[in-house]
Every structure is written in structure tokens, then in C-alpha cells.
Amino acid sequence: EDKVVQSPLSLVVHEGDTVTLNCSYEVTNFRSLLWYKQEKKAPTFLFMLTSSGIEKKSGRLSSILDKKELSSILNITATQTGDSAIYLCATPGRDQGGSEKLVFGKGTKLTVNP
Amino acid sequence: GAGVSQSPRYKVAKRGQDVALRCDPISGHVSLFWYQQALGQGPEFLTYFQNEAQLDKSGLPSDRFFAERPEGSVSTLKIQRTQQEDSAVYLCASSLKRYMNTEAFFGQGTRLTVV
Numbered sequence: 313e314d315k316v317v318q319s320p321l322s323l324v325v326h327e328g329d330t331v332t333l334n335c336s337y338e339v340t341n342f343r344s345l346l347w348y349k350q351e352k353k354a355p356t357f358l359f360m361l362t363s364s365g366i367e368k369k370s371g372r373l374s375s376i377l378d379k380k381e382l383s384s385i386l387n388i389t390a391t392q393t394g395d396s397a398i399y400l401c402a403t404p405g406r407d408q409g410g411s412e413k414l415v416f417g418k419g420t421k422l423t424v425n426p
Numbered sequence: 427g428a429g430v431s432q433s434p435r436y437k438v439a440k441r442g443q444d445v446a447l448r449c450d451p452i453s454g455h456v457s458l459f460w461y462q463q464a465l466g467q468g469p470e471f472l473t474y475f476q477n478e479a480q481l482d483k484s485g486l487p488s489d490r491f492f493a494e495r496p497e498g499s500v501s502t503l504k505i506q507r508t509q510q511e512d513s514a515v516y517l518c519a520s521s522l523k524r525y526m527n528t529e530a531f532f533g534q535g536t537r538l539t540v541v
Contacts, residue, residue, distance in 0.1 A: 316468075318468075346529075352534070353515055353517070353534050353535035353537070354517070354532045354533060354534045354535060355469070355517070355532045356532070357529055357530075357531075360529065400468055400469070402468075412474075413459065413471035413474060413482065413485070414459075414461075414469070414471065414530075415471070416461075416469045416470070417468050418466070418467055418468045419467075419468050
């Protein structure tokens, strides 16, 4: 069964700190790995990593895919209070019906204190 | 519309009551997904529509859960005889591409509390 595991589940840091969030996956026919930021309720898309795009960067956020280790990390440098959120990692699973449902990890709850 | 719209935002139901949750996807989006997110958990897949066809309902937890998208646009998730374990946030997502959930856009969700 497809599975995504994130660590840590919770993290508290001070503004300005750098954090690294971890995601490991087990999936048949890996195609991509996605990171989302969830504030309040709606997850918003951050990055998609694939075999042809294993590193992505946007401002203070960056993510790397390690296909050998079946894992990914999300780095946030110079954290700000606005980075406080739940960060979700997901990968498309596929069942016999052919739909591309996302399999999510439990998320990492990041709290950035001023 | 500009984004995926879900209503109501909050719903409190007495145990045993039926509820209906609505999702209005982005116009023209072919794919529509429903997820259930319990407190402290990641979203879990419920069901998937491609236009009006429900192609995957393997995640629906029981026969009390029913979803439809009759005209290939708005979708409704219905839960009959609600139980306390149904309390969760129900997220809807839509995507332009067929069979692709990558970069799907999520709605704000409906928080259901069963008392």
C-alpha cells in the first residue's frame, strides 16, 4: 500500500531559524512528490518534484528529492511568523481504476515564534 | 469562479442527521476530488470524478457516504446518519487535467462536527 511518512510531526522555532522538514515515501510507480502549505484549512501548492526536476527553490523555500533514499526535504531559511502552518507532503498513488489520488503524510506542524 | 468554493464552511450535525456538503470547482476543471482530514491527520482520499463520471470511490468509508456530480461541475458529498467519527474537515479539489491530481487546487473545506 502506498505510504508517506513525515517527520517531525511538530516543530517550534524562533524567527530567523532555518528548518528542515522530512518526507519519506513508499509508492508503486513513483511519478512525483508534492509539498503543500496548509494554513487554516486549504492546502496550497508549493513544489512538485519529479525524476527530471529533483530540486526546486522559491524565495526562502527549497526542496530536494532523493530518489535513491525515497525521500524529500523541505528547507525554509530565515523563518518568519507567517511560515507557521502545517506542511504536507504527498505523492500520487494509483489504483486499479486509474485515478490519480494523492496519498498524504500526516504533515509537520511548524510554529515560528517571534 | 476564481477558485474552488465549498459550502457550508462549518456544519454542526446531531448524530444520526443527514448532511450535504457542496463543492463548486474551478470552471472547466475536469477532475474533482474529495478528501477527508481528521484532526492531526493528513487528508485522506474519498472519491474522484472525471466530469460527471465517478471513476473511483474506493476511499468512501461506508455506504453512508455518497457523492455525485451530475452535470460535471458542482459536486455534493452526502453523509447519511452521521456518526461522531465523521467529524472532520472535508476538502474538495479540482484539476484541469484528466487523471492528474498534481497541482490541483483545493477549496477552503467544510468542517463537520457531529455532536
